[in-house]
Amino acid sequence: MTGFSSEWLSLREPFDREARGVAAQSLKLPALGARLRGADPRSTLSVLDLACGTGANLRELAPRLGGSQQWTLVDHDPRLLEELPVVLAAWTRPNGFVFRAEATCMHIEGPGWNAKVQPQCIDLALEFDTVPLAGQRLVTASALLDLVSASWLDALFARVSAAGAAMLFALNVDGRVAWDPPVAGDEEVNRLFALHQHRDKGFGLALGAEAAGFVVGRLQVMSYDVARAASDWCINAIEDAQALVMLAAMVEGMGAAAIEQDPTARSSVNDWMQGRSRVLGKTRLRIGHQEIVAA
Numbered sequence: 001m002t003g004f005s006s007e008w009l010s011l012r013e014p015f016d017r018e019a020r021g022v023a024a025q026s027l028k029l030p031a032l033g034a035r036l037r038g039a040d041p042r043s044t045l046s047v048l049d050l051a052c053g054t055g056a057n058l059r060e061l062a063p064r065l066g067g068s069q070q071w072t073l074v075d076h077d078p079r080l081l082e083e084l085p086v087v088l089a090a091w092t093r094p095n096g097f098v099f100r101a102e103a104t105c106m107h108i109e110g111p112g113w114n115a116k117v118q119p120q121c122i123d124l125a126l127e128f129d130t131v132p133l134a135g136q137r138l139v140t141a142s143a144l145l146d147l148v149s150a151s152w153l154d155a156l157f158a159r160v161s162a163a164g165a166a167m168l169f170a171l172n173v174d175g176r177v178a179w180d181p182p183v184a185g186d187e188e189v190n191r192l193f194a195l196h197q198h199r200d201k202g203f204g205l206a207l208g209a210e211a212a213g214f215v216v217g218r219l220q221v222m223s224y225d226v227a228r229a230a231s232d233w234c235i236n237a238i239e240d241a242q243a244l245v246m247l248a249a250m251v252e253g254m255g256a257a258a259i260e261q262d263p264t265a266r267s268s269v270n271d272w273m274q275g276r277s278r279v280l281g282k283t284r285l286r287i288g289h290q291e292i293v294a295a
């Protein structure tokens with residue numbers, strides 16, 4: 001369950017972007033970027049993105065953080081890392097940014113910001129000690145925390161705090177799932193899906209939807225100044241053809257996870273999938289997410 005296809009990442013990205021755009025206003029990211037640079041506004045802000053996938057977190061944060069930036073993008077999936085130059089180049093073109101790829105790094109220039117980007121293939125579960133934390137000013141991850149365990153996060157927080165870096169964790173599911181219209185079986189599938197989220201994804205028993213609350217509690221105890229903002233997915237198939245594709249993928253994925261969690265529920269989960277498919281074109285789904293910034 002640690003394989004994420006680039007198709008799924010690109011399908012979810014517009015919904016991630018919309019959700020994070022709302023949250024970004026209250027998180028005041030340009031001010032965070034300026035604060036992390038300290039006295040010299042021209043200094044380079046070093047950012048480490050854990051479990052980067054195809055770079056969605058950089059696309060979201062780099063223009064908002066502003067100024068000169070150096071990104072280290074870490075993932076364990078070499079196929080996703082190989083796609084980075086193509087995906088980043090495709091993002092820069094319509095936005096009018098300048099993109100240049102070299103053998104081991106990429107450079108992007110936008111209005112008021114520029115970033116040097118270096119990918120690294122590291123398994124965050126098995127090779128955690130090799131993650132380059134020294135010298136980082138900001139450690140970030142999007143859509144990762146539900147996959148990891150409490151002990152893995154404690155080890156991360158100890159290293160990040162020793163490095164003196166701030167943290168920004170985006171798109172942390174918080175367990176709120178609201179289907180409109182409801183159909184029979186919603187609650188049962190939501191319950192099984194939530195249980196499935198706690199399965200070990202390589203990092204120990206996963207925190208699933210409890211990750212956001214755990215992280216806030218731990219970082220406050222460590223005396224970080226913690227801010228959070230809702231970044232809910234609002235997927236509305238009534239207004240948006242892309243939302244219909246996203247919802248179909250979610251019904252399939254949640255149904256498959258529910259059956260894997262409880263094979264005896266196969267028949268009722270199949271009924272739920274059929275019921276959901278019948279109303280797909282008039283469905284709205286809200287999935288609760290939280291953004292967390294600790295500095």
Ligand SMILES: C[S@@+](CC[C@H](N)C(=O)[O-])C[C@H]1O[C@@H](n2cnc3c(N)ncnc32)[C@H](O)[C@@H]1O
Nearest residue numbers: 002051052053056075076077123124125142143
């Ligand atoms: C839900 S995706 C999020 C990707 C990206 N951050 C985004 O927001 O689009 C989870 C990412 O975690 C990565 N991942 C899962 N297990 C990992 C591990 N043990 N080490 C490094 N990356 C891992 C996957 O390859 C995938 O890119």
